[in-house]
Amino acid sequence: MSDYDIRGEISYRKSRIDRILKDMLPVPQGYASTVIEAMNYSVEAGGKRLRPMLMSECYHLFADEGTDYVPEETLRSYMGAIECIHTYSLVHDDLPAMDNDMLRRGMPTTHAKYGEAIAILAGDGLLNYAMELVSRAVASGSAEDMPRLARAQRLIFDRSGIYGMIGGQCADVEAEDGKGTLDADLLGYIHRNKTAALIIASMLSGAILGGADEDDQGVVALIAMRLGVAFQIRDDILDIEGSEDTLGKPIGSDEKNDKLTYVAVHGMEKARQDVETMTAEAHDLLEHLPGDKTFLHELFDELVTREN
């Protein structure tokens, strides 16, 4: 254990991100107020804010060392957008036709609170709002910044769609229907796309906005893939070993839903081992990047040993 207070640092950064999100979310008003309330509820229900946190850290690695970065105000729009995308995917994933979860982080899921129709629209509204935030940032960017803003935008929506997160969701849904198929290829595809794709989008867009050159962008992508997959394997482990209190949702819910998990395919021992290997590789790769990497090193360890 180092003296570094990683939990305190995470909590401080999380509270800053919570405030950024609060300022950025639409204000419920007029005839659309219910769907806007449901969007706000879904985002404010909490979560680790991991994706905007990683984006911001990767931005600062480069921005703090160089001169070739976009304004922090612009970064904040992208941070808000990535959290909206992540949140919408949870809202739709919780729906009765998908995982049918009534609780998330100890609170009623969006459809449990607002009904299915509004939850569908709130998810749509959040994905669209992500695009509104980024579109406004691109449209109001300086002529110098605009190409990089457009590149970061493209990267995010490439990774959140059928060639990324939604592709992973589709495979996950179908894996449940083919109950009991222990297909390692399919599992790898799901982990790389359902979870890691958005982590890659977060870290890589942060690096691009912070002024990373192409070589460094490549290193960031390699780190993000390892971190994203290790994070998801830890999730699979926690679903078996965690407690309902710390998780905020019923344990064993993956088994209940016949989810294809890393533990089911590879066993608990290899699951733990692979998390360790991937995390070690992420640490090694991180050393190739500029800037103060203390927080990121500590965050990686915290994420892959977390209890919820």
Next chain:
Amino acid sequence: MSDYDIRGEISYRKSRIDRILKDMLPVPQGYASTVIEAMNYSVEAGGKRLRPMLMSECYHLFADEGTDYVPEETLRSYMGAIECIHTYSLVHDDLPAMDNDMLRRGMPTTHAKYGEAIAILAGDGLLNYAMELVSRAVASGSAEDMPRLARAQRLIFDRSGIYGMIGGQCADVEAEDGKGTLDADLLGYIHRNKTAALIIASMLSGAILGGADEDDQGVVALIAMRLGVAFQIRDDILDIEGSEDTLGKPIGSDEKNDKLTYVAVHGMEKARQDVETMTAEAHDLLEHLPGDKTFLHELFDELVTREN
């Protein structure tokens, strides 16, 4: 009746757009193939292609007279995007938790064919794909075109979200719950947002991409609002007077669903009259714009007298 063969012209333009969409849609492959198939099915199930058609016509009004336009290939990405947005809204609108429709244009709706989970993901995938198409177009635009591409992008996603289409959908869902409330203000909000907002986005982004100046953009927005609302009132009229054969869905389904319609609030006579007035205003305003407006004039008349 003029000698102009408007139905032939519409059909010709529609077939060109169908081909553009076919070239643009993702190819089903790998573990994500089911959701990609469902996306393709939803788009290829047909429809009038009204929104990309209006976008293309408005682009050409200005591009054919001036020099200040983006390449047609770029326009096509935006045309594809607006049809993806329109289609996703139908896929989600048809879901059991929303309108619960099993047929659209005489074919099984997406959830009827692929199940609810894949239909939710296909809708998400289409909205995200719209962003992918536009993001790629912006990112690969010339330095000269990029600000205008970003402005058109922003306009589209502003109008498709909670301050436009999704806002209208939310109000529509709640109007059904408050069965029988004949609230003219609420109805106006729903029509302006649920339907007209995307028509405005289509026409106005086409004009921007074609090089329209700010004054002309203002005129286009006024036309689009009138056309969009008249189009929706005609829809309400058809739900009562149309035949199931030409509509491709059960007639009276709005009444069945306790929909707040223009006919229910204002009566059939005023509904017909207002369609006529708004269409006449759209024609008058159109005369203020440059270029060959024959097709648009004829299209307006066709849309507000259509039988399906």
